[in-house]
Amino acid sequence: MRIRTTLLMAGMVCSFSLSPAYADQAVHLGNHGVHDHSASTASDHAPIGVMGDHIHGAGDFMLSYRAMHMDMDGSRKGTSDIDPVTIATTEANRFFGVAGQPPTLRVVPTSMTMDMHMLGGMYAPTDWLTLMAMANYLEKEMDHITFAGGAGTAVLGNFTTKSKGWGDTKLSGLVRLSKNDTYGIHLNMGISLPTGSIDETATVLAPNGAMPLLRMPYAMQLGTGTYDLLPGVTYIGHKNAWSWGAQYAAEIRLEDENDEGYAWGDKHSFSVWGSYEWAPWISTSARLTGYTQDEIDGIDSQIVVPVQTADPDNYGGDVLELSLGANLLATKGAVKGHRLAIEATAPLYRNLNGPQLETDWSVMLGWQYAF
Numbered sequence: 001m002r003i004r005t006t007l008l009m010a011g012m013v014c015s016f017s018l019s020p021a022y023a024d025q026a027v028h029l030g031n032h033g034v035h036d037h038s039a040s041t042a043s044d045h046a047p048i049g050v051m052g053d054h055i056h057g058a059g060d061f062m063l064s065y066r067a068m069h070m071d072m073d074g075s076r077k078g079t080s081d082i083d084p085v086t087i088a089t090t091e092a093n094r095f096f097g098v099a100g101q102p103p104t105l106r107v108v109p110t111s112m113t114m115d116m117h118m119l120g121g122m123y124a125p126t127d128w129l130t131l132m133a134m135a136n137y138l139e140k141e142m143d144h145i146t147f148a149g150g151a152g153t154a155v156l157g158n159f160t161t162k163s164k165g166w167g168d169t170k171l172s173g174l175v176r177l178s179k180n181d182t183y184g185i186h187l188n189m190g191i192s193l194p195t196g197s198i199d200e201t202a203t204v205l206a207p208n209g210a211m212p213l214l215r216m217p218y219a220m221q222l223g224t225g226t227y228d229l230l231p232g233v234t235y236i237g238h239k240n241a242w243s244w245g246a247q248y249a250a251e252i253r254l255e256d257e258n259d260e261g262y263a264w265g266d267k268h269s270f271s272v273w274g275s276y277e278w279a280p281w282i283s284t285s286a287r288l289t290g291y292t293q294d295e296i297d298g299i300d301s302q303i304v305v306p307v308q309t310a311d312p313d314n315y316g317g318d319v320l321e322l323s324l325g326a327n328l329l330a331t332k333g334a335v336k337g338h339r340l341a342i343e344a345t346a347p348l349y350r351n352l353n354g355p356q357l358e359t360d361w362s363v364m365l366g367w368q369y370a371f
């Protein structure tokens with residue numbers, strides 16, 4: 001792990017020292033002039049769901065707030081739906097054999113919502129480097145059915161678990177590699193600090209009728225518990241009213257396990273988008289995002305319950321999503337320079353390590369202001 005951290009540092013130092021070569025290319029070529037946002041238009045920014053999509057001119061600051069709501073309903077195993085009764089009667093409980101553990105998964109999650117509040121700041125000390133920080137506040141809620149006893153289809157009852165609090169904190173450097181009138185390319189070099197809790201608890205309804213207070217499964221925790229590397233590359237282009245872009249972004253765990261004995265799977269995502277600017281104050285966009293994530297590696301020895309979310313193997317998978325969005329930019333008046341954006345996302349394809357709850361849709365609203 002220490003080796004990977006050292007490589008990261010070396011990479012950053014290397015990029016910084018290369019910077020003078022890029023500096024001339026970077027001067028005043030985009031819509032982001034130095035302290036001059038008068039030439040900005042709505043499509044200067046990618047769809048709001050893309051993180052680290054743009055860089056700023058020297059001396060610029062930007063503040064942002066994003067709110068995301070995600071709705072998950074029903075479970076999926078591979079590419080097929082799987083219903084609660086089938087899970088409760090046929091899906092093996094990996095903890096069977098431990099005292100009191102039934103052979104199948106007698107507690108089934110039916111739906112989950114996640115609300116995320118993202119506070120971001122950007123600052124460009126020079127034209128080739130923009131620094132970015134983001135803090136996240138999360139609220140999660142999961143509904144469950146508890147089936148009675150160790151077998152059969154009789155339902156004992158329902159319960160809901162909740163968690164909320166600050167998640168992990170992300171710090172990034174966006175390094176401009178190239179930019180001209182039509183396109184720009186930059187590196188995203190970020191790190192995620194494990195500021196989110198991974199030992200949140202909730203009262204649950206067990207198949208035997210007991211209501212113990214237990215550590216919640218991985219999906220309900222607020223952070224990864226590990227330092228994570230967030231590398232990426234972003235390409236953006238624009239010509240007349242059209243803009244387009246592509247971004248590769250990854251989450252790579254820098255530690256083999258967190259304090260509780262596990263690490264989330266590495267995640268790789270690739271996004272492509274196009275947008276059309278109807279007027280300087282409004283653009284609309286379409287975006288395709290594909291991602292793949294490994295299952296959880298290791299196990300938290302305190303999470304031993306007959307529910308799919310307690311099995312580290314029931315995490316990750318391959319997903320393709322479609323997003324439609326709009327960017328608005330106030331070009332005059334008292335709110336000049338303020339941006340509002342919205343983007344809604346729905347899945348096109350899902351192959352999940354499961355059974356696992358599936359995401360039906362999500363929507364993100366954002367506000368941004370540069371000065």
Ligand SMILES: [Cu+2]
Binds near residue numbers: 054055062370
């Ligand atoms: Cu910005």
